[in-house]
Amino acid sequence: MGDVDAQFLRGLFDEEGSLHAGGRIALYRLYGLEGLLYVGISVAPLTRVRTHLREQPWGAQVIGIRIGYPDDAEAAEREAVWTERPKYNVVFNGRLPPPPADPASRLRTELAVEQRRLREFEAAVPESSAHLRLIVRGIEAKKEKIARLREQIEATEAARQT
Template sequence: MTDIDTQFLRSLFDEEGSLHTAGRTALYRLYGLEGLLYVGISTCPLTRIRTHLQQQPWGSRVIGVRIDYPHDAHAAEREAVHSERPLHNIVFNGEAPPPPPDRAARLRAELAVQQRRLEELQAAVPQSTTHLRLILRGIAAAQTKVDKLARDVQEAEQSEGTRQPPGRQTKRAKP
């Protein structure tokens, strides 16, 4: 490995050995042989994942990790836990997710879901021309929905002034 490679790799991590996230919140998924084990969010995802591996009884069963940086990590976590049903999440894992606090937050959550679905469709490799046509139709429909939701989010934020009521702001504990 060259010095440039070493410098690059070192630049990806902070002093504690966690990924530099520039203040962004990561959405992480932990997978085992039986499927999705856990979904969480953190500004230090590697540190938080290491904690799960060391402290959770299911930590030794983790065989895969996926880290994303969605625009609204809190909404993405809520949607992921509700729709993907990880085995070891307790919060949001009921019959229905708790409602987001306002219309803009609800629209951001739906926008995050649709953007993820659009990315998955765009990443699909067609097996035939028929598959390609179906994928292209799905991408077009998803893009239309993402564009509409993005406009709705912008309108909702403008109409609400993007302010949170004083008692509604929540902060997650740092790992």
């Protein structure tokens, strides 16, 4: 592979190996032979899909993936699960339409994701000094984002109490 090809491919992904999406949340669908298996959202859809393939008992059934970036991924996920009825989604797959997520709940979910990704960064063993710099930058960015999310959660909960 030429240098131009390698640069292009690296440009598609962010420092964490996820599709570069500028922090937007992806809506992904996983398909099997019998149809739609699962719908989910993630800031790192490829990483999340790999986790499903590795950890879910139905992971081996996945034969197709579709990723999109709707304006409101959380609302799009609720709607997709409610209307398309994926086989393995549990949440939002009931008889009544799901309630919209409250802002503090959304922030807590994002906080949990960022904390998990920080732990993954901190556990990574660098292959070179360039990898080390990327890992250190990633750790610092995650720490800053976690601090911002905690502040937003506190502000959201304080505003709800007044």
